[in-house]
Amino acid sequence: MSVKRVKSLLFYEAAGTPSGRIVRTLIEKGPLSAREIGLSTGLAKSTVSTALAGLRAVSMVVDRPPNRQNHGVGRPATTVSLNPQAGTCVGLLIGAEHMQLIVADVSHAVLFDRTLLLGVDHKVEEVPGKAAVMLAQAYAELSLSRDTLLGVGIAVGGPVNPMDGRMLRPGGMPNWAGVDIRAMFEPVLQQAVFADNESNCSAIAEMTWGAAVGYEDFVFFTVDLGVGGAIVAHGRVVTGIAGGAGEFGHISIDPEGELCRCGNRGCLELQASLRKPLELASRRFGRAVGSEELIELALGGDVGCQRLLTDTAEAAGRGLAMVGSAINPGLVVLGGRAALAGELFMAPLEAAYDHHTLVKRSDVAPEAQTRFVASRYTRNSACMGAVGMVLRHYGRRA
Amino acid sequence: MSVKRVKSLLFYEAAGTPSGRIVRTLIEKGPLSAREIGLSTGLAKSTVSTALAGLRAVSMVVDRPPNRQNHGVGRPATTVSLNPQAGTCVGLLIGAEHMQLIVADVSHAVLFDRTLLLGVDHKVEEVPGKAAVMLAQAYAELSLSRDTLLGVGIAVGGPVNPMDGRMLRPGGMPNWAGVDIRAMFEPVLQQAVFADNESNCSAIAEMTWGAAVGYEDFVFFTVDLGVGGAIVAHGRVVTGIAGGAGEFGHISIDPEGELCRCGNRGCLELQASLRKPLELASRRFGRAVGSEELIELALGGDVGCQRLLTDTAEAAGRGLAMVGSAINPGLVVLGGRAALAGELFMAPLEAAYDHHTLVKRSDVAPEAQTRFVASRYTRNSACMGAVGMVLRHYGRRA
Numbered sequence: 001m002s003v004k005r006v007k008s009l010l011f012y013e014a015a016g017t018p019s020g021r022i023v024r025t026l027i028e029k030g031p032l033s034a035r036e037i038g039l040s041t042g043l044a045k046s047t048v049s050t051a052l053a054g055l056r057a058v059s060m061v062v063d064r065p066p067n068r069q070n071h072g073v074g075r076p077a078t079t080v081s082l083n084p085q086a087g088t089c090v091g092l093l094i095g096a097e098h099m100q101l102i103v104a105d106v107s108h109a110v111l112f113d114r115t116l117l118l119g120v121d122h123k124v125e126e127v128p129g130k131a132a133v134m135l136a137q138a139y140a141e142l143s144l145s146r147d148t149l150l151g152v153g154i155a156v157g158g159p160v161n162p163m164d165g166r167m168l169r170p171g172g173m174p175n176w177a178g179v180d181i182r183a184m185f186e187p188v189l190q191q192a193v194f195a196d197n198e199s200n201c202s203a204i205a206e207m208t209w210g211a212a213v214g215y216e217d218f219v220f221f222t223v224d225l226g227v228g229g230a231i232v233a234h235g236r237v238v239t240g241i242a243g244g245a246g247e248f249g250h251i252s253i254d255p256e257g258e259l260c261r262c263g264n265r266g267c268l269e270l271q272a273s274l275r276k277p278l279e280l281a282s283r284r285f286g287r288a289v290g291s292e293e294l295i296e297l298a299l300g301g302d303v304g305c306q307r308l309l310t311d312t313a314e315a316a317g318r319g320l321a322m323v324g325s326a327i328n329p330g331l332v333v334l335g336g337r338a339a340l341a342g343e344l345f346m347a348p349l350e351a352a353y354d355h356h357t358l359v360k361r362s363d364v365a366p367e368a369q370t371r372f373v374a375s376r377y378t379r380n381s382a383c384m385g386a387v388g389m390v391l392r393h394y395g396r397r398a
Numbered sequence: 399m400s401v402k403r404v405k406s407l408l409f410y411e412a413a414g415t416p417s418g419r420i421v422r423t424l425i426e427k428g429p430l431s432a433r434e435i436g437l438s439t440g441l442a443k444s445t446v447s448t449a450l451a452g453l454r455a456v457s458m459v460v461d462r463p464p465n466r467q468n469h470g471v472g473r474p475a476t477t478v479s480l481n482p483q484a485g486t487c488v489g490l491l492i493g494a495e496h497m498q499l500i501v502a503d504v505s506h507a508v509l510f511d512r513t514l515l516l517g518v519d520h521k522v523e524e525v526p527g528k529a530a531v532m533l534a535q536a537y538a539e540l541s542l543s544r545d546t547l548l549g550v551g552i553a554v555g556g557p558v559n560p561m562d563g564r565m566l567r568p569g570g571m572p573n574w575a576g577v578d579i580r581a582m583f584e585p586v587l588q589q590a591v592f593a594d595n596e597s598n599c600s601a602i603a604e605m606t607w608g609a610a611v612g613y614e615d616f617v618f619f620t621v622d623l624g625v626g627g628a629i630v631a632h633g634r635v636v637t638g639i640a641g642g643a644g645e646f647g648h649i650s651i652d653p654e655g656e657l658c659r660c661g662n663r664g665c666l667e668l669q670a671s672l673r674k675p676l677e678l679a680s681r682r683f684g685r686a687v688g689s690e691e692l693i694e695l696a697l698g699g700d701v702g703c704q705r706l707l708t709d710t711a712e713a714a715g716r717g718l719a720m721v722g723s724a725i726n727p728g729l730v731v732l733g734g735r736a737a738l739a740g741e742l743f744m745a746p747l748e749a750a751y752d753h754h755t756l757v758k759r760s761d762v763a764p765e766a767q768t769r770f771v772a773s774r775y776t777r778n779s780a781c782m783g784a785v786g787m788v789l790r791h792y793g794r795r796a
Contacts, residue, residue, distance in 0.1 A: 328638025
């Protein structure tokens with residue numbers, strides 16, 4: 001089984017073949033039962049059955065035994081997966097201080113996950129070379145041929161213009177502003193490169209493996225040292241014309257407020273990120289307090305730290321309520337380290353959202369209410385999402 | 399040619415046939431060239447060509463001569479249209495005081511357009527009967543068989559819950575709150591009924607025939623006696639879990655502000671609708687001034703009326719900038735009567751948007767900037783959109 005077979009089947013997708021649609025669905029969603037394939041593709045049961053027989057015959061798909069733990073009632077269904085040897089992909093997260101690399105196969109199994117320190121003062125132009133070395137190491141350690149590699153997804157800490165692949169000025173990594181990620185990495189990695197900001201990648205991780213599986217529409221909302229997120233509509237991330245969608249932290253809630261690093265005034269981030277409570281906690285304890293410690297202290301019963309977090313959650317919920325009146329999402333996935341505080345943060349967030357948004361819980365039946373859940377990949381979402389980005393976009397690039 | 403043929407081909411869509419995909423595309427987008435059909439469906443040129451030959455043979459599609467006026471350079475292309483006799487659909491707009499009914503065929507030609515006064519105190523339960531009479535009259539006058547009718551789209555002045563078809567509490571028509579539109583109209587009209595709020599319908603009109611043709615992603619933003627709109631992402635309207643998406647007028651911009659009719663405080667609508675300038679103008683002239691008159695006075699050079707409109711545009715632009723930081727749309731279509739003021743309203747709206755949103759014009763190349771255009775259907779959009787809703791949703795309803 002060579003990677004070419006995945007490529008050729010995706011090519012047939014354009015001619016509308018059921019096989020092509022099934023391969024695309026399995027690439028995006030991971031292992032599914034025949035029934036789930038029918039629901040996802042809209043194909044008739046008999047059509048799915050015929051196409052799967054053909055795909056099995058060429059070893060493109062393999063059957064997996066039913067997973068008994070996931071089924072409470074009824075006969076557990078056998079799931080169909082792409083043959084893990086049909087292809088691999090790489091996710092790369094480039095943060096302000098470090099770089100993470102994950103290798104996964106097309107059946108969605110993670111084969112390799114490692115982090116490299118770059119240092120705060122890293123030189124941008126040195127990063128592609130370091131990534132190439134890391135990637136070569138990974139494939140050597142895994143004894144895998146590079147020919148299996150479908151592409152590299154890169155998650156970066158700021159908006160990426162989908163038109164020209166360049167990072168925008170307003171972002172968390174000023175030294176990367178204006179850099180064309182694809183043009184910089186493709187010649188060094190010698191692979192198809194897909195780039196997007198880390199929030200959009202995190203949303204892909206949540207919809208592929210995490211808290212948003214099965215949702216076609218949701219909002220991913222992160223509260224950490226910054227505030228951000230992503231919008232997924234009709235099963236796909238909304239990027240915005242210039243890559244600026246989901247920048248919830250830079251909704252200007254007070255046009256005469258404090259100056260923000262983005263150049264506007266009174267951005268939500270100034271009220272609703274963890275920076276403010278961290279400053280106050282550090283002053284109170286007379287030493288630097290980090291996000292994890294603040295949350296641990298609060299969960300351990302420190303009423304001061306609890307109050308700092310609930311005040312932040314309230315401000316965040318009020319801002320998110322604005323997004324709610326515009327989008328009325330069925331699901332909000334809370335990411336960032338604030339999610340580690342669990343109900344302590346989630347409850348006041350949800351209450352403030354309901355208080356300030358248009359459609360309130362009391363207006364509608366439970367199934368039409370906005371659900372709030374914590375991210376499954378709070379610490380690892382962007383890099384997993386970079387893998388998911390390759391799975392989704394591979395073969396679709398113009 | 400009977401309507402059954404449209405139905406049967408849409409059924410084949412589920413089996414993934416190219417013919418089914420082409421019929422769906424022509425229903426949604428109206429007449430297209432063979433090349434445009436290829437781009438829209440993703441089908442190969444030869445596949446399109448073979449399928450069209452089959453559809454021509456059964457009179458499902460007809461060729462239209464090229465429209466020379468629309469082509470500046472090159473050879474004008476023949477377009478393919480669905481056979482107008484393959485089906486008709488009805489759009490119904492139910493406003494606070496009147497009801498409008500439009501009949502169009504599947505080639506997108508409008509055959510009938512009439513408005514009936516209901517009166518402010520109309521009884522909700524009498525409306526379906528009046529609609530049935532109007533519909534019967536229309537088909538009699540057109541000498542058309544009711545068998546051609548695919549369905550009736552109903553646009554109403556408030557959010558409709560897509561889960562149960564009921565109108566929500568927060569909306570412009572309080573006497574309709576809680577009414578299940580489909581359940582009320584289907585037995586009387588004896589037709590498939592599709593219901594949505596007028597802003598979502600207007601967005602469908604703009605993307606089908608108006609200012610947003612060719613855009614897969616845009617924001618429709620209305621400024622009239624209220625402020626509202628719709629979001630289109632990936633070619634489809636974002637309804638929200640309870641139908642509450644696009645309610646931009648009820649973004650609470652000041653949690654300690656004035657009470658709004660929706661029950662929240664400080665909603666954008668209180669600052670950015672035409673109500674406030676109309677009150678001020680009426681006080682100034684010592685008599686009631688309506689929206690059209692205010693705009694005419696401003697366009698005629700009255701500096702006071704100009705200032706009332708530009709102040710409103712600025713407030714609206716600041717609110718829209720919040721939506722911009724969340725969605726970063728490629729296109730904003732301005733609807734509602736404010737659009738009748740042209741550049742007088744549009745210029746300060748756009749300037750305020752740019753001033754307060756995250757991604758500014760100066761950050762990106764022209765093709766990645768947010769464009770602002772006036773709605774094409776400022777006075778007639780919701781009812782045309784109700785027709786478009788049938789064209790889009792027919793055959794897809796569960």
